[in-house]
Amino acid sequence: MIKLYGQVKTLADDFEVLCEMADGGDDSSLTEALELFPKITEALGESEKKALLSGDLDINNAIVTVNSGAGGTESCDWAGMLLRMITRWCEKKGFKTQVTDFQYGDSAGIKSATLMVTGNFAFGLLKSEIGVHRLVRISPFDSNARRHTSFASIYVSAEVDDTIEIEVLDKDLRIDVYRSGGAGGQSVNTADSAVRLTHFPTGIVVACQNERSQIQNRAMAMKILKSRLYEYELEKRRKEQQAIENTKKDIAWGSQIRSYVLHPYKLVKDHRTGYHSSQAETVLEGDLDDFMKAFLQWKSLGGEVQDTGADDL
Numbered sequence: 269m270i271k272l273y274g275q276v277k278t279l280a281d282d283f284e285v286l287c288e289m290a291d292g293g294d295d296s297s298l299t300e301a302l303e304l305f306p307k308i309t310e311a312l313g314e315s316e317k318k319a320l321l322s323g324d325l326d327i328n329n330a331i332v333t334v335n336s337g338a339g340g341t342e343s344c345d346w347a348g349m350l351l352r353m354i355t356r357w358c359e360k361k362g363f364k365t366q367v368t369d370f371q372y373g374d375s376a377g378i379k380s381a382t383l384m385v386t387g388n389f390a391f392g393l394l395k396s397e398i399g400v401h402r403l404v405r406i407s408p409f410d411s412n413a414r415r416h417t418s419f420a421s422i423y424v425s426a427e428v429d430d431t432i433e434i435e436v437l438d439k440d441l442r443i444d445v446y447r448s449g450g451a452g453g454q455s456v457n458t459a460d461s462a463v464r465l466t467h468f469p470t471g472i473v474v475a476c477q478n479e480r481s482q483i484q485n486r487a488m489a490m491k492i493l494k495s496r497l498y499e500y501e502l503e504k505r506r507k508e509q510q511a512i513e514n515t516k517k518d519i520a521w522g523s524q525i526r527s528y529v530l531h532p533y534k535l536v537k538d539h540r541t542g543y544h545s546s547q548a549e550t551v552l553e554g555d556l557d558d559f560m561k562a563f564l565q566w567k568s569l570g571g572e573v574q575d576t577g578a579d580d581l
Contacts, residue, residue, distance in 0.1 A: 276311045283308055313561070318389075320564035325426035325508065326392025330385040331368075336378065337400070337419035344373025346403045347420040349552060351381050354397065354422070356554030363387030376409070384427070391426040396563035397556070398424050398512065399525030406531045415531055419524065425512060428505065434494045442466040443486070448477035463489045472496050526559075528552065541566040 283304050289297035321327070332354055336347035358365045369382035385394065400421045407416040448462040462477030463485040474496060476489040528548055529535045536551045536559075537544040543562035545551055551559070 276308070276315055279304065279308045279311055317561055317564065320561075320568050321389050321392035323392060325428065326395075327389050328391045329387065329427040330390040330394045331425045331427055332383040332385055332394060332397075333369075333380065333423045333425075334378065334383075335380045335421045335423070336373065337421065339416075339418050341373060341375045341377070341409050342407060342416050342418040343420055344375070344377035344379055345409070346377065346401075346418040347379070347381070348373070348377035349403070350401055350420050350422060351378060351383065353552050353554055353556070354383065354385075354394070357556045358385055358387070358390075358554075360554055361387060361393075363390055391424065392564075393560050394424045395512075396560045397422045400523045402524040402527045404527065404529045404531065425509070434497050434501070436467070436490070436493065436497070440468050442468070445482055448485075461485055465489045465493050467493060467497070470497065470500055472500065538562065540571060 283301055286297045286301035286304065290301055334347050334351045334354070336343040355365055364386040366384045366386075367381060368384050369380070371379040371381070373379050400419055403418045403420075405416065405418075406413050410416065442465070444464040444466070445460045446462045446464065447460050461480070461482045462475065463482060464473065464475040465486075466473050472493065474489050474492045476485040476492065479485045479488055525540055526536065526538045528551070529537075530548055534546055534548040535544060536546075536548050538559055541559075541562040543559055545558065547555070
């Protein structure tokens, strides 16, 4: 992100100098400034996108699963088109893809497929595609050339390393020592050997007083703390995964996140963000960046689903 900021600042400084020279009557500087402006706009857009990709798992690789909905051949063919759309987008980004599971449809397309996508921020970008996708077109499988509506779903999860490294920083800890409790009499402990550790970021508190020395109690308390932090991190990941799982809906009418209309007009509309494009064929060829950017902006503002699109598409 710092490198990207430096690039944007350099472009902006160069543009400012060129503008000043152009104001002085240097026509060549004006030409250079006009050529530089689109690069600044592109760099700013990239900076904004990276700023929006701030989730813990956004930078990870992605696992994409495409499933056909009810509707037989029509839905299987649509699922195949969506898989191709995602694959083409990955190719344009320079991301590596590997099909890990594939089930052909009975007559055309696919019933389901799973794609491993390797690349920086693959999950952060592709999570915009999670949900039900609706296609409206003249069916190539209908001899009467009637208009059909098909549904298929895309589900995206982040590739997560099972290894969880627990690092406890001194600045995140408060260490309290106190006198251990005991049976009294000759067994009473007169030294401050018990240890209590408070972990500020999580609020977890652990204590140990059973060992003979403060050093031993501290070592045991640290072991317990790391165990508690490990469980804390596992629970955090489970909740993140559940939040993604909760976005799954029935692959049917009224639950779509995006509609692709190829007849009687051409329009692709995202029903969460309201963003739309009349370049339906281009979108199906993997031109998804604007839809992804709109989703990230909408998500950063705490967006709620606006409509299902049943009335206007």
